C-alpha cells in the first residue's frame with residue numbers, strides 16, 4: 001500500500017492474544033484467538049487504522065464469583081504517523097511499514113479492550129450476589145433468609161459436638177503379634 005492519500009486496504013486477520021489484555025478480574029486469555037477486521041487508509045500524515053475485533057473474555061462475577069466466559073466485540077481507531085521523513089519518494093519499504101503497523105496494533109488492541117471491558121463484570125445485570133451471612137448464591141436460592149434463632153439443624157449439630165466422644169477401641173491394633181497362644 002502506497003502513501004498516496006486515499007489509498008485504502010481492508011483485511012481480516014486472526015491473531016493470538018498477548019498477555020495482560022484486560023483487567024485482573026476480566027481479560028482476554030493469553031493465546032486465545034482474536035478475529036480482527038482492519039481498514040488501513042493512507043492520509044497525509046500517515047495511516048489511519050480503523051477496525052473491530054472480537055475475542056473471548058474470561059473473568060468472574062464480582063458479586064457471586066461465578067465464571068464469566070463470553071465474547072467481546074471492540075472497535076478502535078488509531079492514526080500511525082509516518083516516522084521517517086519522506087526524502088526517498090517511492091521505495092519498496094512500504095510493505096515493511098505495513099508489517100510494522102500490524103505489530104504495533106498490539107497496544108492499540110490492549111487499550112481498546114480495557115475501554116470495552118467492564119471493570120466490575122457481572123454474570124447477569126441483576127445478579128443478586130452472595131448471602132453476606134453464609135455465602136450461598138442468592139440466584140440459586142432467591143427466598144434465602146436467616147432468622148434470629150439458630151437453625152434447628154445446626155442446633156442438633158452443636159449438641160453432638162458437646163457429647164463426649166468415646167475412646168477408640170484399641171483391641172485390634174496388634175493383629176500381627178499373634179504369639180499369645182495358650
Ligand SMILES: [Zn+2]
Nearest residue numbers: 061064123127
Ligand atoms: Zn453473578
Ligand SMILES: [Zn+2]
Nearest residue numbers: 131133134136
Ligand atoms: Zn445465607
